[in-house]
Amino acid sequence: QVQLQESGPGLVKPSGTLSLTCAVSGGSISSSNWWSWVRQPPGKGLEWIGEIYHSGSTNYNPSLKSRVTISVDKSKNQFSLKLSSVTAADTAVYYCARADAMGLEFLYWGQGTLVTVSS
Amino acid sequence: DIQMTQSPSSLSASVGDRVTITCRASQGIRNDLGWYQQKPGKAPKRLIYAASSLQSGVPSRFSGSGSGTEFTLTISSLQPEDFATYYCLQHNSYPFTFGPGTKVDIK
Numbered sequence: 701q702v703q704l705q706e707s708g709p710g711l712v713k714p715s716g717t718l719s720l721t722c723a724v725s726g727g728s729i730s731s732s733n734w735w736s737w738v739r740q741p742p743g744k745g746l747e748w749i750g751e752i753y754h755s756g757s758t759n760y761n762p763s764l765k766s767r768v769t770i771s772v773d774k775s776k777n778q779f780s781l782k783l784s785s786v787t788a789a790d791t792a793v794y795y796c797a798r799a800d801a802m803g804l805e806f807l808y809w810g811q812g813t814l815v816t817v818s819s
Numbered sequence: 820d821i822q823m824t825q826s827p828s829s830l831s832a833s834v835g836d837r838v839t840i841t842c843r844a845s846q847g848i849r850n851d852l853g854w855y856q857q858k859p860g861k862a863p864k865r866l867i868y869a870a871s872s873l874q875s876g877v878p879s880r881f882s883g884s885g886s887g888t889e890f891t892l893t894i895s896s897l898q899p900e901d902f903a904t905y906y907c908l909q910h911n912s913y914p915f916t917f918g919p920g921t922k923v924d925i926k
Contacts, residue, residue, distance in 0.1 A: 736915075745906065745917055745918075745919050745920050746863065746906055746908075746917040746920075747917070748914055748915040748916065748917070759913050759914075760914075761913075761914040762820070762914060763914070795862055795863075799910075800868065804851075804853065804868045804869060804910070805853065805908065805910040805915060806853070806863075806865065806908070807865050807868075807874075809862035809863060809864075810862065811861075811862055812862050
């Protein structure tokens with residue numbers, strides 16, 4: 701059973717860069733799957749940020765594309781999110797997620813991590 | 820982007836009620852749609868995939884239907900543990916987009 705675990709700073713200063721990592725267990729990051737980030741501002745809905753394949757291919761939400769970088773580290777079986785030039789509007793719970801074996805999104809989710817943007 | 824709308828945005832219902840939530844896509848998405856349940860402080864949980872397939876382990880009172888642009892999630896007999904927020908997700912084209920959610924609470 702695939703398990704995902706997000707980690708990273710819970711507080712980021714405005715104009716700084718948000719950095720999170722998703723550790724994958726129970727499966728290989730090199731499997732035939734795309735690995736995604738999804739976020740949810742407090743009390744609001746869900747927003748897909750982007751995804752990465754183990755080859756390094758990425759797809760990003762155009763609304764965030766200029767500020768987002770998703771990368772993969774196969775040696776550590778994990779993938780990462782960087783979001784630059786953050787503002788208070790980027791305060792959210794950030795989830796990593798993955799599709800099921802048929803490639804249908806999203807079956808597996810991390811527990812989520814709250815990142816607050818504040819000075 | 821494909822816009823997803825949901826109706827209603829919230830509803831109050833009693834245990835045992837039949838509940839139907841509708842999700843509409845701004846353009847056709849075949850059956851590339853999932854339904855999720857989210858409880859406070861928890862990650863979303865997938866209930867339905869491919870618009871009408873019940874996720875393993877999910878009670879059979881949940882069902883999904885639809886194709887193209889209009890989809891429904893039905894809870895045939897609402898149980899106390901079903902009070903939550905429900906989201907649809909389209910993964911037909913990028914960027915993937917979620918509906919705004921439907922909050923189901925106790926009448």
